[in-house]
Amino acid sequence: MTALLDIKNYRLDIGTFDGPVHVLKGINLSVNRGDTLGIVGESGSGKTVLVRSVLGIGPRNSKVVEGSISFGGQDITNLPEKDWTKIRGIRISMIFQDPMTYLNPLFTIGRQISDVIAAHEKAAGAGVSSRAARRARTEELLDQVGLPNPSMLFSQYPHQLSGGMRQRILIAMALAGKPDILIADEPTTALDVTVQAQVLDLINSLVEKLNLTVIMISHDIGAIATVAKRCAVMYKGEIVEQGMTQDILNRPQHEYTQRLLAAVPDIDVEPERVAAQAADAKPAKRSNLLEAIDLKKVYRSQSGTDFTAVNSISLAVKTGEIFGVVGESGSGKSTLARMLMRLIEPTSGDIIFDGQNISGLSGEPLRQMRRHMQFVFQNPHSALNGRHTIGDAIGEPLRIQTNMSRRDIEARAEALLDIVQLPKMFKYRYPHELSGGQKQRVCIARAIALNPRLLILDEPTSALDISVQAQVLDFLQELRSELNLTYVFISHNLAVIRQICDHTIVMKRGEIVEQGDTEQIFLSPREEYTKALIESGRKTSQAANLQV
Amino acid sequence: MTAHPMTPIDTSVEDTRPLTFRERHASQIRQWRLYAHMFRKSFSSMLGLSLVVLFLLLAAIGPLIVPYPEAASGAINMSAKLQPPSSTYWFGTDEMGADIFSRVIIGARTSLWIGVVITGIAAIVGITLGIIAGYRGGWVRAVIMRVTELFLAVPGLALALAIVAALGPGITNCVLALAIVWWPGYVRLVEAKTLSIKEELFIESARSIGAKTPWILWHHILPNCMSPIIVKMSMDMGMAILSAASLGFIGLGAQPPSPEWGSMISVARTYMPDWWWYSLFPGAAIFLTVLGFNLLGDGLRDILDPRSRDR
Numbered sequence: 068m069t070a071l072l073d074i075k076n077y078r079l080d081i082g083t084f085d086g087p088v089h090v091l092k093g094i095n096l097s098v099n100r101g102d103t104l105g106i107v108g109e110s111g112s113g114k115t116v117l118v119r120s121v122l123g124i125g126p127r128n129s130k131v132v133e134g135s136i137s138f139g140g141q142d143i144t145n146l147p148e149k150d151w152t153k154i155r156g157i158r159i160s161m162i163f164q165d166p167m168t169y170l171n172p173l174f175t176i177g178r179q180i181s182d183v184i185a186a187h188e189k190a191a192g193a194g195v196s197s198r199a200a201r202r203a204r205t206e207e208l209l210d211q212v213g214l215p216n217p218s219m220l221f222s223q224y225p226h227q228l229s230g231g232m233r234q235r236i237l238i239a240m241a242l243a244g245k246p247d248i249l250i251a252d253e254p255t256t257a258l259d260v261t262v263q264a265q266v267l268d269l270i271n272s273l274v275e276k277l278n279l280t281v282i283m284i285s286h287d288i289g290a291i292a293t294v295a296k297r298c299a300v301m302y303k304g305e306i307v308e309q310g311m312t313q314d315i316l317n318r319p320q321h322e323y324t325q326r327l328l329a330a331v332p333d334i335d336v337e338p339e340r341v342a343a344q345a346a347d348a349k350p351a352k353r354s355n356l357l358e359a360i361d362l363k364k365v366y367r368s369q370s371g372t373d374f375t376a377v378n379s380i381s382l383a384v385k386t387g388e389i390f391g392v393v394g395e396s397g398s399g400k401s402t403l404a405r406m407l408m409r410l411i412e413p414t415s416g417d418i419i420f421d422g423q424n425i426s427g428l429s430g431e432p433l434r435q436m437r438r439h440m441q442f443v444f445q446n447p448h449s450a451l452n453g454r455h456t457i458g459d460a461i462g463e464p465l466r467i468q469t470n471m472s473r474r475d476i477e478a479r480a481e482a483l484l485d486i487v488q489l490p491k492m493f494k495y496r497y498p499h500e501l502s503g504g505q506k507q508r509v510c511i512a513r514a515i516a517l518n519p520r521l522l523i524l525d526e527p528t529s530a531l532d533i534s535v536q537a538q539v540l541d542f543l544q545e546l547r548s549e550l551n552l553t554y555v556f557i558s559h560n561l562a563v564i565r566q567i568c569d570h571t572i573v574m575k576r577g578e579i580v581e582q583g584d585t586e587q588i589f590l591s592p593r594e595e596y597t598k599a600l601i602e603s604g605r606k607t608s609q610a611a612n613l614q615v
Numbered sequence: 616m617t618a619h620p621m622t623p624i625d626t627s628v629e630d631t632r633p634l635t636f637r638e639r640h641a642s643q644i645r646q647w648r649l650y651a652h653m654f655r656k657s658f659s660s661m662l663g664l665s666l667v668v669l670f671l672l673l674a675a676i677g678p679l680i681v682p683y684p685e686a687a688s689g690a691i692n693m694s695a696k697l698q699p700p701s702s703t704y705w706f707g708t709d710e711m712g713a714d715i716f717s718r719v720i721i722g723a724r725t726s727l728w729i730g731v732v733i734t735g736i737a738a739i740v741g742i743t744l745g746i747i748a749g750y751r752g753g754w755v756r757a758v759i760m761r762v763t764e765l766f767l768a769v770p771g772l773a774l775a776l777a778i779v780a781a782l783g784p785g786i787t788n789c790v791l792a793l794a795i796v797w798w799p800g801y802v803r804l805v806e807a808k809t810l811s812i813k814e815e816l817f818i819e820s821a822r823s824i825g826a827k828t829p830w831i832l833w834h835h836i837l838p839n840c841m842s843p844i845i846v847k848m849s850m851d852m853g854m855a856i857l858s859a860a861s862l863g864f865i866g867l868g869a870q871p872p873s874p875e876w877g878s879m880i881s882v883a884r885t886y887m888p889d890w891w892w893y894s895l896f897p898g899a900a901i902f903l904t905v906l907g908f909n910l911l912g913d914g915l916r917d918i919l920d921p922r923s924r925d926r
Contacts, residue, residue, distance in 0.1 A: 084648075410822060434825040437824060444816050444820060446816060449815060449816040452821075452834075454838040455838075464824040464825070467825055467830060468825055492634060495639045495640065495641070496642055500642060510820075514824075516824075517824070
């Protein structure tokens with residue numbers, strides 16, 4: 068049997084101003100009918116470009132240098148646009164990363180899927196079937212992806228649905244043409260942990276039921292391991308390793324794969340760090356650096372209804388500890404973090420920093436207080452002004468808050484670059500020239516420029532690749548002991564929380580569900596919600612898959 | 616897209632010698648080379664740039680190179696009146712016998728002055744109001760924007776006409792009147808841009824390190840508004856020159872014998888069509904200048920558009 072999809076020695080260049088960039092270098096990959104193939108790689112490894120090329124929607128200015136892609140015996144490397152319409156969406160379908168943006172908000176779910184069906188029928192040359200027939204088919208598809216009550220869903224709009232439901236609808240849409248191959252580009256990345264597990268289960272059940280061939284790309288090895296039997300590891304435009312997923316996870320051959328696997332934080336591993344830290348931590352009772360008392364934030368919508376984003380939260384962060392806040396999206400953890408810094412005004416409640424109530428401060432005292440607590444944002448790509456050099460960005464807090472001379476600020480900026488382990492010459496560079504991990508280091512350098520006592524880190528690693536995440540986490544811990552910092556660490560990633568936090572609160576819908584010692588929460592969660600959260604986290608964890 | 620080609624940064628240079636200018640500014644140099652590269656690819660942008668450069672050159676050194684410098688100050692030479700273009704008088708002469716070629720070239724300086732002052736005043740007023748309206752919001756924004764809309768509701772040239780009529784004709788009043796009606800466009804542009812930029816994370820980040828509002832406006836919002844402002848100013852240069860010429864044409868702008876293109880045509884229209892060269896050459900000068908600034912603006916928009924930043 069010949070392979071359904073056969074990629075032979077495929078090389079792709081993208082022409083840029085600085086000359087061609089070799090995005091794909093000699094890719095060899097074949098997929099048989101019924102296969103489930105996972106492609107793992109970091110951002111920039113070329114995995115998305117590869118699968119987009121399979122669909123003929125490669126990047127602009129790209130040029131195939133060598134090699135070919137054949138699908139079902141037909142060479143599709145340089146297929147004219149006209150012939151693509153018979154393949155795209157019908158024989159090969161794709162589901163995309165972000166379910167929020169791939170549905171048109173102006174049309175009902177039913178309309179959008181029916182239109183896809185009609186388009187396929189038209190492309191196939193047959194006449195378009197009746198509205199009722201398409202409706203029946205749409206509802207069948209919705210049912211197939213496990214959505215309850217398809218007939219009601221048919222007339223609903225995308226904004227009425229949750230992220231997980233939207234991703235299911237995209238899957239239904241992709242299945243509309245009864246494709247031979249389903250390509251899933253990071254299908255779970257934008258979703259919450261509990262929803263991730265459900266979507267992966269769905270893909271698995273579809274593979275069984277429909278004998279589907281699936282190619283799934285992800286940077287998350289756990290997700291790949293849940294779905295894919297075979298797996299390819301991509302690094303810098305090359306496939307460095309491929310084989311059975313179990314073999315790769317258990318006995319990685321290539322040095323990069325080993326590094327990648329080592330970097331994945333594991334939810335079931337008790338961190339050694341706790342023991343190490345406990346030894347040097349002073350046994351004396353530590354005072355509270357930051358306290359929140361009955362903090363509340365109510366948003367009033369234009370229709371007059373109130374939405375409580377954060378409801379009566381009280382917490383106490385001790386000096387020198389890492390305080391974890393964990394919760395799914397919409398649980399109010401970012402709102403809470405911004406309130407602690409007074410970036411958002413709380414509706415009611417008090418914030419006490421180092422014995423001083425800061426909730427009433429304004430003007431100059433508030434500005435002075437901000438020296439002592441700093442914020443590191445989730446997305447380092449947009450937290451830096453693209454028009455400022457790195458040196459300006461790091462020097463900015465010094466220029467605002469101190470009277471240091473220009474030369475002193477330059478020197479301090481260089482010293483800070485040194486602390487965050489970046490070369491000094493970076494101060495002349497612009498943010499867009501740096502990688503995500505480097506940018507996050509710059510953001511951290513900026514945050515520690517004024518020697519603050521408290522850092523609030525809002526998902527500092529979730530926009531980063533796994534191997535970079537590991538580096539940044541290690542680095543954060545080093546920095547803390549060096550500079551005597553206290554962290555409030557917000558994350559949706561339970562494994563990361565377990566790895567570094569001393570004390571953790573679990574949030575759901577603006578309220579604290581459970582709080583206590585991190586280890587205690589992970590070993591014996593008291594609340595149902597916490598248990599469910601940890602269970603879903605475990606499902607996509609790498610260790611769980613190794614034991615299968 | 617994940618396949619964003621990242622510029623590789625050479626991290627091997629880690630010795631202590633001071634960096635050369637070239638190394639320190641490698642990023643800017645690359646950016647400017649990229650702009651130049653993209654600009655050169657477009658014929659119309661290059662044409663626009665050449666016309667603008669020619670215009671600026673004439674404005675700078677015009678009075679030094681013209682064959683009859685006295686033509687600009689109203690010298691009368693009745694023996695050579697209304698001569699057709701020839702090798703002595705390239706663009707012919709007018710009814711006073713002044714050389715039109717000299718007058719057109721000397722007029723470039725007047726036009727440049729008009730364009731720069733009008734767009735300059737309009738931009739300063741408009742950017743200030745726009746950035747305040749966008750950043751502050753609330754009633755401040757409401758007041759600024761309603762006043763702006765009030766100005767936009769009246770056709771600009773008609774309003775300018777009324778103002779000049781009230782102040783009395785003359786080139787200074789004409790420029791003043793045009794500047795008064797010109798700023799609302801900038802308010803609209805800058806307000807819209809500010810509204811989107813102030814939601815960016817780096818603004819919140821600046822606030823979290825204790826930056827005051829003026830600092831944020833000056834260091835963060837303004838630089839990020841600059842691209843569309845530069846494009847609009849370039850296009851407005853042409854339009855302002857055209858508007859001033861229009862006012863000159865109906866006799867409210869520069870007064871003869873000052874060599875302003877609009878007022879030259881105003882006088883010349885009575886000599887149409889027999890003495891065609893009298894109005895043709897000042898007209899062509901206006902046409903080419905406006906065309907040049909517009910093409911330049913288009914070209915700048917193409918290269919400053921953020922969507923082309925990735926290349």
